[in-house]
Amino acid sequence: MIFNSWLKFLSMTHESTAILRRHWGLFEPHMDQVMDALYDRLAQSEGTMSLFSGPLSQAKARERQRHYWATYIFVGNFDPPYEQAARAVAMTHFKLGVDLQIYTGAYQIVLEAMTEIVCQHLDGVELGAYLSALHRTVFLDMGVVSALYYESMLERQRSLANELNHALARAGEYRDNETGAHIMRMAKMCKALALAAGCTRPWAEMIEVAAPLHDVGKIGIPDKILLKQGQLTDSERTVMRHHPEIGGNIIPDHSSEVIQMARCISVTHHEKWDGSGYPAGLKGDAIPLAGRIAAICDVYDALVSERPYKKAWSNLEARQFLSEQSGQHFDPELVGYFLELAPTIDRIQGVYRDPMAS
Ligand SMILES: [Fe+2]
Numbered sequence: 001m002i003f004n005s006w007l008k009f010l011s012m013t014h015e016s017t018a019i020l021r022r023h024w025g026l027f028e029p030h031m032d033q034v035m036d037a038l039y040d041r042l043a044q045s046e047g048t049m050s051l052f053s054g055p056l057s058q059a060k061a062r063e064r065q066r067h068y069w070a071t072y073i074f075v076g077n078f079d080p081p082y083e084q085a086a087r088a089v090a091m092t093h094f095k096l097g098v099d100l101q102i103y104t105g106a107y108q109i110v111l112e113a114m115t116e117i118v119c120q121h122l123d124g125v126e127l128g129a130y131l132s133a134l135h136r137t138v139f140l141d142m143g144v145v146s147a148l149y150y151e152s153m154l155e156r157q158r159s160l161a162n163e164l165n166h167a168l169a170r171a172g173e174y175r176d177n178e179t180g181a182h183i184m185r186m187a188k189m190c191k192a193l194a195l196a197a198g199c200t201r202p203w204a205e206m207i208e209v210a211a212p213l214h215d216v217g218k219i220g221i222p223d224k225i226l227l228k229q230g231q232l233t234d235s236e237r238t239v240m241r242h243h244p245e246i247g248g249n250i251i252p253d254h255s256s257e258v259i260q261m262a263r264c265i266s267v268t269h270h271e272k273w274d275g276s277g278y279p280a281g282l283k284g285d286a287i288p289l290a291g292r293i294a295a296i297c298d299v300y301d302a303l304v305s306e307r308p309y310k311k312a313w314s315n316l317e318a319r320q321f322l323s324e325q326s327g328q329h330f331d332p333e334l335v336g337y338f339l340e341l342a343p344t345i346d347r348i349q350g351v352y353r354d355p356m357a358s
């Protein structure tokens, strides 16, 4: 983490930590008294006290807090175990839903008590230097714990967005005649192609989560068209071609990156490189990269899969088709990367087979 730059920024030098250690002994005998003051204040807030299941859990929390302060913060010890301890503090607060104001508020109470005690023993330059180091060490810990708390919060948001994506994709599978295995293979292929095209790993991992929603708009297509065996008529095809836009209406226009990407893929996975696709007839780079990647993987996997209305093409035939359509249906550069990925694509196909496939 950015921890070392914070240490530098707050001038937590050897002198600062030395002065904290030198005078820790002044404060240590008063710890119980300070803890009492702190827990008296906490007791005034009903919501806070309800976080403790009983006197035992409160005593444990108190002991942990004392250890944390005595081992790390008030002796200026920011070694690697400190980071683990700070992470545990942040996680506990986050899991229990404790507002960080409580955490920072506790420091205010403790700092007041410590200042009062040391003022009785120190003066002049030494007092100034000690108080300065004390405040910087507290700032540092509040910053670190807040950053880690925020990290936990972001992680929960990310996993929530991913879960909602999966749930929506599963809902789509109930309506579509394409299988869950197709969706899984196609998503894995999207990730592999994104990495081959030089996208970052987080972006590639995001497309793997977002791609399964490409056809969620089919939820809005009537059964008699969606499940029809055989060729669609022109008017039925027109209805079917609304599924990207329907997907764009189903997937929320939310700021979460993964949801934005899922929406983008849903809307653009039938666009074609030469501008002859739908719904917008976008051309070339105007089609978002995620949509261009999804188009290749979706078509390829559909071709090599058996469907009630068609036999599976061989991998060679499907790759031949991609080559022929390079620069027409598909982004030529991406087709190049996809063809180079053949062993990976074949492996994905082998691992995630259709349940009924032999
Ligand atoms: Fe589609």
Ligand SMILES: [Fe+2]
Binding pocket: 178, 182, 186, 214, 215, 298, 302
């Ligand atoms: Fe598909």
